[in-house]
Amino acid sequence: MKIAFIGGGVMGEAIIKGILDQGVARPQDTTVSDIDRERLFALGQDYGIRTSADNRQAIEGAEIVVLAIKPQNLKQVMADLQGQAKEQLFLSIVAGASMATISAGLEHNLVVRAMPNTPAQIGEGITVWTASNEVSQGQKGMARSILGALGKEIYVSDEKYIDIATAVSGSGPAYIFLVIEALVDAAVHIGWPRETAGELVFETVLGAARLVQATGKQPAELRKMVTSPGGTTEEALLQLEEGGLRDLIDRAVVAAYEKAKILGGK
Numbered sequence: 075m076k077i078a079f080i081g082g083g084v085m086g087e088a089i090i091k092g093i094l095d096q097g098v099a100r101p102q103d104t105t106v107s108d109i110d111r112e113r114l115f116a117l118g119q120d121y122g123i124r125t126s127a128d129n130r131q132a133i134e135g136a137e138i139v140v141l142a143i144k145p146q147n148l149k150q151v152m153a154d155l156q157g158q159a160k161e162q163l164f165l166s167i168v169a170g171a172s173m174a175t176i177s178a179g180l181e182h183n184l185v186v187r188a189m190p191n192t193p194a195q196i197g198e199g200i201t202v203w204t205a206s207n208e209v210s211q212g213q214k215g216m217a218r219s220i221l222g223a224l225g226k227e228i229y230v231s232d233e234k235y236i237d238i239a240t241a242v243s244g245s246g247p248a249y250i251f252l253v254i255e256a257l258v259d260a261a262v263h264i265g266w267p268r269e270t271a272g273e274l275v276f277e278t279v280l281g282a283a284r285l286v287q288a289t290g291k292q293p294a295e296l297r298k299m300v301t302s303p304g305g306t307t308e309e310a311l312l313q314l315e316e317g318g319l320r321d322l323i324d325r326a327v328v329a330a331y332e333k334a335k336i337l338g339g340k
């Protein structure tokens with residue numbers, strides 16, 4: 075497939091790497107446009123893809139155009155591309171930008187909106203996506219193969235689930251990074267050397283997530299299995315429950331959801 079990227083930053087590069095690694099697109103059929111010339115040169119060198127400093131030129135001949143710029147640059151990019159789109163499908167990963175905003179800005183109604191997350195950089199992401207009514211089954215298939223190169227993908231028919239996913243899986247890796255930081259600090263606090271505290275915690279987090287996945291058991295069941303009455307785990311969990319961890323996480327996710335709706339103009 076012929077594919078163009080507007081924005082080759084962190085997420086743009088993750089998608090470029092994913093689709094090339096998985097053979098979804100060939101380097102000679104992939105074009106990236108970025109305002110940052112050094113970045114553009116590096117992407118051309120690293121992946122052997124075509125580069126352009128002109129957004130309009132970049133999308134010429136492309137079947138699918140990935141919008142991977144920051145929300146604050148979307149207006150400028152849409153002004154650049156307004157009325158230029160022909161039969162291309164536009165796949166936007168821009169946080170908060172609704173399909174209606176993108177369709178109006180581009181004067182074009184073939185739009186897919188996706189919310190990936192940063193583990194996409196290593197092919198371990200999860201992406202939730204939806205498409206406008208005019209997008210054909212064939213185009214949905216193209217979008218699925220691109221997003222599938224980043225990890226798992228889930229199609230939803232209602233756009234409201236994109237804002238929900240933004241608050242859970244989009245922002246979620248940052249919540250887990252914060253938990254990892256806190257656990258490392260706590261391990262050091264009670265005497266583990268800082269140099270290796272990371273390993274102790276990373277393997278614990280990975281192992282716990284993999285155990286849930288491999289056993290198919292509910293996390294609550296696995297938690298109860300390691301919590302003997304009067305033991306150490308029970309003592310720690312009591313602190314977490316009394317400190318309001320569940321309510322705190324709920325409030326954090328609701329706050330992210332409300333913000334996603336505000337950014338999307340709802």
Ligand SMILES: NC(=O)c1ccc[n+]([C@@H]2O[C@H](COP(=O)([O-])OP(=O)(O)OC[C@H]3O[C@@H](n4cnc5c(N)ncnc54)[C@H](OP(=O)(O)O)[C@@H]3O)[C@@H](O)[C@H]2O)c1
Nearest residue numbers: 081083084085108109110142143144145147168169190192
């Ligand atoms: N990071 C995440 O976890 C995540 C998850 C889901 C969705 N997203 C969304 O993904 C999008 C991209 O995020 P990112 O982290 O990849 O951003 P990024 O690293 O800043 O990449 C965006 C790139 O686009 C370039 N650019 C700016 N204006 C441009 C223009 N007019 N034409 C062409 N290129 C332009 C930027 O150049 P300059 O740096 O010179 O401005 C930069 O190289 C965002 O909308 C974000 O909401 C991110």
